[in-house]
Amino acid sequence: xxxxxxxxxxxxxxxxxxxxxxxxxxxxxxxxxxxxxxxxxxxxxxxxxxxxxxxxxxxxxxxxxxxxxxxxxxxxxxxxxxxxxxxxxxxxxxxxxxxxxxxxxxxxxxxxxxxxxxxxxxxxxxxxxxxxxxxxxxxxxxxxxxxxxxxxxxxxxxxxxxxxxxxxxxxxxxxxxxxxxxxxxxxxxxxxxxxxxxxxxxxxxxxxxxxxxxxxxxxxxxxxxxxxxxxxxxxxxxxxxxxxxxxxxxxxxxxxxxxxxxxxxxx
Numbered sequence: 001x002x003x004x005x006x007x008x009x010x011x012x013x014x015x016x017x018x019x020x021x022x023x024x025x026x027x028x029x030x031x032x033x034x035x036x037x038x039x040x041x042x043x044x045x046x047x048x049x050x051x052x053x054x055x056x057x058x059x060x061x062x063x064x065x066x067x068x069x070x071x072x073x074x075x076x077x078x079x080x081x082x083x084x085x086x087x088x089x090x091x092x093x094x095x096x097x098x099x100x101x102x103x104x105x106x107x108x109x110x111x112x113x114x115x116x117x118x119x120x121x122x123x124x125x126x127x128x129x130x131x132x133x134x135x136x137x138x139x140x141x142x143x144x145x146x147x148x149x150x151x152x153x154x155x156x157x158x159x160x161x162x163x164x165x166x167x168x169x170x171x172x173x174x175x176x177x178x179x180x181x182x183x184x185x186x187x188x189x190x191x192x193x194x195x196x197x198x199x200x201x202x203x204x205x206x207x208x209x210x211x212x213x214x215x216x217x218x219x220x221x222x223x224x225x226x227x228x229x230x231x232x233x234x235x236x237x238x239x240x241x242x243x244x245x246x247x248x249x250x251x252x253x254x255x256x257x258x259x260x261x262x263x264x265x266x267x
Contacts, residue, residue, distance in 0.1 A: 002091035020060035028152035033083045035155045045159040058247040063131040067138040107132040139206035167204040181242030191263035
């Protein structure tokens with residue numbers, strides 16, 4: 001399977017796209033390993049990578065994010081051990097670590113040698129890293145779906161529905177101490193969907209109450225809160241953040257205040 005991963009990069013001229021494609025293949029590999037270990041009886045797939053795999057978001061993503069929905073049979077260390085075995089059997093040089101000392105449990109999957117072999121790094125010591133995060137105490141109110149996905153590999157994923165995923169994105173945009181171009185790009189993608197998607201306000205309110213304290217924000221005022229951010233936004237930083245991950249480079253033109261204002265209008 002290592003040969004299959006490397007074959008995806010044949011005749012590819014853009015190293016940044018090569019890194020995205022290789023990382024995404026390995027993300028699919030990890031998701032399949034988790035699926036085989038029945039991890040999705042406990043977890044829901046969330047975040048930007050979920051949008052990419054489930055709804056064909058035209059940008060690549062770095063991390064694998066999950067929400068712990070059922071605490072019975074939650075065995076992340078066992079799951080990570082299987083991921084390591086599977087990667088090793090497939091020919092990858094994998095080092096894995098796990099940290100569950102905080103509410104958001106974090107795993108790192110580091111693949112050695114592959115970047116050098118793919119012609120994406122000068123030194124063989126450089127590693128390709130994938131971060132895996134599981135919110136062990138997520139806010140309540142999400143709605144779920146289960147979907148079969150064939151993205152490099154066939155896998156069944158439980159995940160939040162689009163209004164719940166959008167609530168998670170808006171929550172991140174509100175509380176994040178800095179603005180990310182990837183957040184605003186994803187937001188524009190949500191607002192361009194037809195029929196129009198509105199965020200799951202129950203989930204958003206619970207998330208805001210949990211992270212910021214009750215009464216700090218009202219979920220039904222999310223448009224006004226984001227509008228205040230548009231006034232202070234640094235478009236150059238947003239473009240620098242999202243540019244390496246865009247599947248279509250022309251989409252960088254969407255990162256402008258006029259588009260943000262338009263997306264915040266009532267449709």
